[in-house]
Amino acid sequence: xxxxxxxxxxxxxxxxxxxxxxxxxxxxxxxxxxxxxxxxxxxxxxxxxxxxxxxxxxxxxxxxxxxxxxxxxxxxxxxxxxxxxxxxxxxxxxxxxxxxxxxxxxxxxxxxxxxxxxxxxxxxxxxxxxxxxxxxxxxxxxxxxxxxxxxxxxxxxxxxxxxxxxxxxxxxxxxxxxxxxxxxxxxxxxxxxxxxxxxxxxxxxxxxxxxxxxxxxxxxxxxxxxxxxxxxxxxxxxxxxxxxxxxxxxxxxxxxxxxxxxxxxxxxxxxxxxxxxxxxxxxxxx
Amino acid sequence: xxxxxxxxxxxxxxxxxxxxxxxxxxxxxxxxxxxxxxxxxxxxxxxxxxxxxxxxxxxxxxxxxxxxxxxxxxxxxxxxxxxxxxxxxxxxxxxxxxxxxxxxxxxxxxxxxxxxxxxxxxxxxxxxxxxxxxxxxxxxxxxxxxxxxxxxxxxxxxxxxxxxxxxxxxxxxxxxxxxxxxxxxxxxxxxxxxxxxxxxxxxxxxxxxxxxxxxxxxxxxxxxxxxxxxxxxxxxxxxxxxxxxxxxxxxxxxxxxxxxxxxxxxxxxxxxxxxxxxxxxxxxxx
Numbered sequence: 001x002x003x004x005x006x007x008x009x010x011x012x013x014x015x016x017x018x019x020x021x022x023x024x025x026x027x028x029x030x031x032x033x034x035x036x037x038x039x040x041x042x043x044x045x046x047x048x049x050x051x052x053x054x055x056x057x058x059x060x061x062x063x064x065x066x067x068x069x070x071x072x073x074x075x076x077x078x079x080x081x082x083x084x085x086x087x088x089x090x091x092x093x094x095x096x097x098x099x100x101x102x103x104x105x106x107x108x109x110x111x112x113x114x115x116x117x118x119x120x121x122x123x124x125x126x127x128x129x130x131x132x133x134x135x136x137x138x139x140x141x142x143x144x145x146x147x148x149x150x151x152x153x154x155x156x157x158x159x160x161x162x163x164x165x166x167x168x169x170x171x172x173x174x175x176x177x178x179x180x181x182x183x184x185x186x187x188x189x190x191x192x193x194x195x196x197x198x199x200x201x202x203x204x205x206x207x208x209x210x211x212x213x214x215x216x217x218x219x220x221x222x223x224x225x226x227x228x229x230x231x232x233x234x235x236x237x238x239x240x241x242x243x244x245x246x247x248x249x250x251x252x253x254x255x256x257x258x259x260x261x262x263x264x265x266x267x268x269x270x271x272x273x274x275x276x277x278x279x280x281x282x283x284x285x286x
Numbered sequence: 287x288x289x290x291x292x293x294x295x296x297x298x299x300x301x302x303x304x305x306x307x308x309x310x311x312x313x314x315x316x317x318x319x320x321x322x323x324x325x326x327x328x329x330x331x332x333x334x335x336x337x338x339x340x341x342x343x344x345x346x347x348x349x350x351x352x353x354x355x356x357x358x359x360x361x362x363x364x365x366x367x368x369x370x371x372x373x374x375x376x377x378x379x380x381x382x383x384x385x386x387x388x389x390x391x392x393x394x395x396x397x398x399x400x401x402x403x404x405x406x407x408x409x410x411x412x413x414x415x416x417x418x419x420x421x422x423x424x425x426x427x428x429x430x431x432x433x434x435x436x437x438x439x440x441x442x443x444x445x446x447x448x449x450x451x452x453x454x455x456x457x458x459x460x461x462x463x464x465x466x467x468x469x470x471x472x473x474x475x476x477x478x479x480x481x482x483x484x485x486x487x488x489x490x491x492x493x494x495x496x497x498x499x500x501x502x503x504x505x506x507x508x509x510x511x512x513x514x515x516x517x518x519x520x521x522x523x524x525x526x527x528x529x530x531x532x533x534x535x536x537x538x539x540x541x542x543x544x545x546x547x548x549x550x551x552x553x554x555x556x557x558x559x560x561x562x563x564x565x566x567x568x569x570x571x572x
């Protein structure tokens with residue numbers, strides 16, 4: 001039976017948020033540290049990554065329980081830590097995030113750095129402390145660490161900063177985004193498949209879906225930032241491809257993503273309509 | 287057969303250092319990030335924590351191979367990340383570490399933060415990518431994450447900073463150090479026992495050994511910092527206990543640690559002389 005994406009979203013986004021807040025609140029940790037961790041976790045957000053994990057797990061016919069929500073939410077801890085550290089004065093030096101003062105504005109720079117460190121570390125507690133088989137837990141840990149670290153998200157952030165002094169060509173820009181955004185989204189999709197314990201070839205296909213989704217996400221982001229049709233920002237898709245070219249690239253990636261999902265549904269029992277629902281994100285705004 | 291602590295030290299410290307440098311150098315990551323990670327890893331240090339893990343593993347009669355050194359070294363990545371972040375301008379604002387410019391002095395603040403993040407994350411890759419049984423890997427991941435995060439080292443660092451504005455009593459000070467230093471040392475000792483797959487009661491005893499060792503380590507550190515016998519720094523053992531009291535507390539903890547090791551050796555085959563060798567650290571300097 002197919003589940004409607006919108007209903008799924010409405011049901012699980014609040015459950016993800018509640019699970020994280022409840023779990024973090026019980027930590028035996030200094031009050032100011034917990035407050036800083038909860039502040040950024042409770043600041044909102046689409047919960048796109050854990051929701052993607054849960055949807056894919058569910059699409060294979062599995063029932064989602066509290067323990068599974070916790071495993072999926074580990075990824076949101078990593079995403080949130082990355083935002084806290086990206087906002088720091090030494091990096092993007094942002095005062096506001098989602099309409100609220102950034103962590104370092106609210107708690108000071110030292111506490112913001114440490115709250116980020118603690119969220120990242122806590123993600124691995126959640127992955128290693130649940131009812132899943134140990135072999136699955138280990139795969140989740142390994143893949144999240146690879147996706148989030150030097151070869152993935154942190155590496156992408158370094159390349160992104162280097163981009164302030166140089167102009168990337170299309171393949172370089174794509175690598176930056178594959179690391180910075182794609183790696184975690186690709187983990188999100190693979191995590192759902194790993195938890196469902198499906199064939200490794202399917203895990204790989206879903207990883208590709210996440211990667212392609214991440215690229216589409218970034219092109220969309222660049223397009224939404226365009227305010228002047230003639231003077232695009234450096235190291236963006238509109239600058240490299242032009243406005244129409246970037247829009248065409250977005251559509252190509254969205255189509256590719258949809259094909260992967262349909263291919264999977266042609267092979268195994270898979271609620272492709274639920275997962276395709278995530279592509280609606282790209283339909284509404286351009 | 288008993289192994290001499292000094293020989294063990296001389297054999298394995300270089301192997302730990304080499305293993306880390308070799309592994310990090312092969313990462314497919316931006317050059318400047320790898321350089322920053324390697325810079326801090328190659329800056330030296332006693333490699334106390336991974337050496338402790340290896341010694342305990344070996345004390346149970348197991349042969350140490352490359353894969354085991356890598357697992358033990360994950361802890362040194364975590365220790366090194368913590369030093370990089372502690373040195374940052376927003377925290378201790380140190381210019382030098384082990385006689386070299388600190389990471390942020392050498393690579394800039396953003397790269398230092400990210401190099402720390404990447405080292406922490408890489409530790410979990412190493413724990414989850416080796417020949418150990420998945421059940422052991424998961425225990426290592428869970429215990430390291432608990433020891434390094436909000437409830438352990440990061441929490442201790444927050445409490446340590448709060449100490450700049452308040453005076454701790456003895457039990458509060460002990461909690462700060464249990465979190466900040468004891469938790470990782472307790473992980474170090476437990477990791478060796480977990481890898482050796484010994485009884486859970488022995489793992490726990492070794493965890494206590496690490497905790498007590500960590501306290502002794504901190505008291506020793508405070509004693510070495512004493513430059514004036516009448517005006518001790520706030521939130522140190524000499525301030526709370528006096529110079530003689532602190533020296534006595536150090537000896538009590540060292541004795542306690544030695545007893546734990548001898549108790550274990552009375553129960554199972556365990557090279558207690560090798561492990562007791564780590565207590566020689568406290569004999570030389572006071």
